[in-house]
Amino acid sequence: MDVSAPEPLPGARLLFSHDAAVAHLNHGAFGMVPIAVQRAQQRLREEMDANPHRFFAVGLEERIAHVRRHLAAFVGADPDGTALVENATTGTSIVLGSLGLGTEDEIVTTDHGYGAVDLAVAATCRRTGAVHRVARVPLVADDATIVAAVVESITARTRLVIVDHITAATARVFPVQGIVEAVRARWGERVAIHVDAAHVPGNLDPAVGELGADFWTGNLHKWAFAPRGTALLSVAPAWRERIRPLVLSWHVEASFPDSLEWVGSHDYTSWLAAPTGLFVLRSLGVALVRRHNAALAEHGRRVVADAIGAEVPAATGLPMALIPLPAGVAADPAAATALRRRISDELAAEVGLSAWRGRGYLRLSAHVYNRPEDYQRLAEGLPKLLIR
Known part of the structure; x- marks a missing residue:
């Protein structure tokens, strides 16, 4: 299924001081504080x-x-x-x-x-x-x-x-x-x-x-x-x-x-x-930010899910999207933590990972500083990492 990425909000990425060499795909964990704040x-x-x-x-x-x-x-x-x-x-x-x-x-x-x-x-x-x-x-x-x-x-x-x-x-x-x-x-x-x-x-x-x-x-x-x-x-x-x-x-x-x-x-x-x-949020437009983030999260989820051959549930309209990992991968909290650290170290991508009912799940977030290439980077490196 083709889910196109939304147009970026003009200038929004410049509002943040994050490391551009890292794909920050876990906003839901600790947020990202704008420079003005x-x-x-x-x-x-x-x-x-x-x-x-x-x-x-x-x-x-x-x-x-x-x-x-x-x-x-x-x-x-x-x-x-x-x-x-x-x-x-x-x-x-x-x-x-x-x-x-x-x-x-x-x-x-x-x-x-x-x-x-x-x-x-x-x-x-x-x-x-x-x-x-x-x-x-x-x-x-x-x-x-x-x-x-x-x-x-x-x-x-x-x-x-x-x-x-x-x-x-x-x-x-x-x-x-x-x-x-x-x-x-x-x-x-x-x-x-x-x-x-x-x-x-x-x-x-x-x-x-x-x-x-x-x-x-x-x-x-x-x-x-x-x-x-x-x-x-x-x-x-x-x-x-x-x-x-x-x-x-x-x-x-x-x-x-x-x-x-x-x-x-x-x-x-x-x-x-x-x-x-x-x-800052109101200046960007609360409704516009929500639509952008939900659309980008779903786009990113589809890109990464297609790369690892995962089936995903229907979209929720949230800026966080879930991808089931292959059976046996990150199936307990310790394994999920270890995999998250490997993704960070080897792919320069920060993601959410959880083990729920004995199954590992990748959680991707999206915000106005993210771009489609952030998810593409993860999609390109994740299959080989999961095989290893």
């Missing part, structure tokens, strides 16, 4: 280092609150119920630590969940005696199947359901609104729902305030051009007084969200520079 953060660091005491002691809380309002508006969240945190995994860990779980409780996730979240759930279960239940969802499933798999995994002991909006390992969009509505219809408010939306800001319009979930967390440093270490945790009104920070600092007795945001000598410049990232 780098400079904005550097100016903030210079201000901080010129007079650290004044930077931290005079007006910083108000500046953080201003940024929070700006970022919350971007995702449609209530700014008074939203806190800035380091990343989506941190937000999830805060939720897990605030529920008061015990031996009679269960946490439900899906087998598409993010690995670090699974580790946090496992640690919580060891500490509290709670039980972790995993809903199995097929790689290619319609919305009704996904909703049913989650709802049917809930029992009378379930206290928390964690669902991804965009899955990291498998690059699928889950119907979180349908899941929330189905859980509410069957279990009411008894079961709390946490949406892991790490990849959503910049990709989708989540309208967090209308979602009806108890908790929502999303990264701004992946697809919204913020400096790394910038994410949001949004909490429904009924839970805000129960949220506890992972690290206790001077504002531990303050109300949410201030109790989470003040962690002493944290480098707040990433948060303060985040609105510049949104400015």
Whole structure:
């Protein structure tokens, strides 16, 4: 199938400082910070280092609150119920630590969940005696199947359901609104729902305030051009007084969200520079960027899949695309990590690799700095590397 590459956005590649000798095809992992955002953060660091005491002691809380309002508006969240945190995994860990779980409780996730979240759930279960239940969802499933798999995994002991909006390992969009509505219809408010939306800001319009979930967390440093270490945790009104920070600092007795945001000598410049990232994204055109990225990701996937003879599922409209690897290749996490490093070292290409249900999958991302030749380079070198 011929999927043509989209026209590049004029001048977009010049907005970044990445190494042009490398094919950067894993934007979904750590993002790519535009030069304008780098400079904005550097100016903030210079201000901080010129007079650290004044930077931290005079007006910083108000500046953080201003940024929070700006970022919350971007995702449609209530700014008074939203806190800035380091990343989506941190937000999830805060939720897990605030529920008061015990031996009679269960946490439900899906087998598409993010690995670090699974580790946090496992640690919580060891500490509290709670039980972790995993809903199995097929790689290619319609919305009704996904909703049913989650709802049917809930029992009378379930206290928390964690669902991804965009899955990291498998690059699928889950119907979180349908899941929330189905859980509410069957279990009411008894079961709390946490949406892991790490990849959503910049990709989708989540309208967090209308979602009806108890908790929502999303990264701004992946697809919204913020400096790394910038994410949001949004909490429904009924839970805000129960949220506890992972690290206790001077504002531990303050109300949410201030109790989470003040962690002493944290480098707040990433948060303060985040609105510049949104400015860059909006200047390019949010809808235009999304269309470009989705089309380029699908083009790249077809080029690489054809090169290794892989069949791929239907396009998802995301800027991340999945390619199944031959059976036995990268079939476990250690092998996937090793192969990713070989691709980086030998092909000068950065990709995502995961092992899911005993099968290795290559995940390709696309953003405005990518070109078709980035994927062609991978397609030319990958077949020989896989044979070796």
